[in-house]
Amino acid sequence: MPKTVTASTLVLAAIRERVAALHAAVDPDTEPVPALEDPAVGTHDIGSEDTSAEDGGTSVTLPATDDETPDDDIPVVGEEDGLDLERLADALADLDAVVTGFASLIEDSHLGALRAELAWARSTVEETRALDGTVDVLEELVEDLDPTLRQGPVEARVGIVVASRTAQSSDAVAGMLAQPEWTSLLAHADQLVLTAPIAGGKPKHATKVLARALADADAAAREAADAAVAQAQGSDHATEPALGAVATAAATVATTAGVTRGVLGKQARKLGDAADALAGALDERRRTEAVAHWLVDLADLAHRAGEPSFTYGVLHAEARARRAAADEALAAAVTAYTKPKLHKWLKDLS
Template sequence: MTESKRETERKYEPSSAGVAGLPDLTGAGPVASVTAAGPEELDAVYHDTPDLRLARSSATLRRRTGGADAGWHLKLPLTGDTREEVRAPLSDEVPDALRELLLSRTRGAGLRPVMRVRSTRAVRHLRDADGALLAEVSLDEVRADSLLPGGGRAEWREVEVELADGVGGGLLDTLEKKLRKKGIVPADSPSKFVRALRETGAAAEVTRTRATAPGSPGSYVLAYLEEQVAALVALDPAARRELPDGVHRMRVTCRRLRSCLRSYRSVLDRRVTDPVRAELKWLAGELGVERDQEVLRERLSAGLAGLPGDLVLGPAAARLRVWEVSRDQESRTHTREALTSDRYLRLLDALDGLLGEPPLRGRAAGKPARTMGRAVLKEYDRLAGRMEQALALPPGPARDVALHQARKAAKKVRYAAEVARPVLGKPVKRLGKRAKAVQQLLGDHQDAVVAQEALRELAVAAHAAGETAFTWGVLHGQERARAGAREAELPSVWRAASDPALRAGLAH
């Protein structure tokens, strides 16, 4: 069993001329009183792979004794000063639940003790005028002993400020001003573990040698790919735990990677990238089962809840719930099986290999505006062709399919524009925004088409069980009308996206 919380904190170190202990922070912003707690003796053993894969991806795993929260702590980066801490009860071995959450980082490599960090901690609680806890400030006397071959020992003093749950991040800035005045300056390491690695001679920093010159098309494409690969790895734990939007964001990241590799074939050799694209398509498809079911479930539930009571006949809510449970379980199984498969780990390794030895083509060193502008325009022209084909068809199933293909093409324009934005600036940003409007409209249209199919299935099942299918028919009619409304809006939205001025702004 695990539990998680978000922690927002900053670390500081007293300068050589700094104070001997913690300063009095009474009166700093809303701080009305300061009370002492502790001292505490904390003993943490950090685990990592032999080549420190966790440290390199800004994650830490420790087994800590002492203090009020003894146990296993997995810390995952979020944004800014905030991290997520996943906790598990104290045990001798790394809990399986935490080991699984680290799979995208470890790729199945074994975890072993690599560092022991002991701290003697003096704690101060900062409270407001009502006595509510605002933050905890601690002064740690730290001793770190490397458990790696040839590792050494290090000692230092450290101040840590951690906000209480629900307290805004602005308090950190207020407290920092007062700490600086007392000679306590921001630490240059994000965690005790990273500092211990550096000061004991086992630094985990890895600098990837750039294969392209700064400012070249290759450098922009590789920087985008690096960002998306890092996002894919970081989103893995959220997807495994079914956190809100975790699966969706991971799926979108797969699509961004696929689109980049497709759109910039003039920069990267497709003989190498096409197999990777195929595996990204597989992963996005597996994740899509759960995400598509989530979207459909929310749409049908909202539709049923929005009907007047006199239009809800029979056990409609109960039938929808049974349908949801059976479909949800199936979709979650797809996600779990995909993320625990060897195929998925091989894909992550292939992405790392692609970044480590990129298959660059001649245009990777060309003129960035020209190369990247052409790539975006190719995707834009494909979208225009898809739209022309779809709009020429009469309403019906064939047109629905064609509009769905146009939606996919609009996404590719958006993602190609994202890669090129550092080079092409406002013109490509405008184009991406217009393509997004087309994509969103067609997305709502596709959701309505899929919902009609699901509602027909529910109506058939209800009829077979001797129930009235009236309510499902009403909802089906609403979704059909919604799809028709989106089709009616499409010509004007497409006219804005196909403005010749947008295209001219990218021509070089």
């Protein structure tokens, strides 16, 4: 990385990249507003999975009606047309992580409004992403089921419930994009790029300034992880606020480390990789727990419609086993992330 690189240039480049991605996610044919010169340095985005908005799957049961008895040829999930929700979720999460990780360097009176708007948008979009993840696990369990254990129109019953929930989530996202708050979010994001109110304009201070930002994000993630360890083990709730806070904080660390690793080196990369692994473990834990809740409701719905519920019990046992494995993986990820040697170097730099 050139010695002329400043923290402000690097952070602005990261913001520009993510604002452009946000515009492209909702309208691929529209050029984003920012028109500043590209900096002479690249950014290295480690990437992250944000699991802050979690779907507990506790209310999927629908009233059984006479025309609700499914046909065997109904698919489990249909492909969605139109907006790429995964791309939109990633763009929102990435921009949120950058403005959170480098908030101490951003001198913009509208930053608070932008962060509030991002939280509002993510609460809707991430719910849809969480739903998709839950459906993926459910499909895997059904696909791997021993055919001799299938009783009743299981795939079709799952398809009815999934289609209903997917339609609701898609409608919510479409409604979000039509709100004035969404227009305001884009305007604030564009303004942040165009006015470029980023502190840290001296190259000689780049290492210290960026290390301090990463250290702040790291401290927040470790604090959240410490608070969640006891709550995560053996709990029956997929929407634990403590776990959501860890996922959000881990995503911020992963993204912040990705932006700064060109200056801070391989230690930043290792920290970002550990944070990314923690976020992934949290996502798997949430999905497996959500599926277990779904299967309880599916069994109830099938029973009230006069269908055998035995198969859902078998699937539920598999989901609980997968949840137990996810608990172990989460504990290992927390242990790996909280190792002192992964963080000590930051204190020396910042």
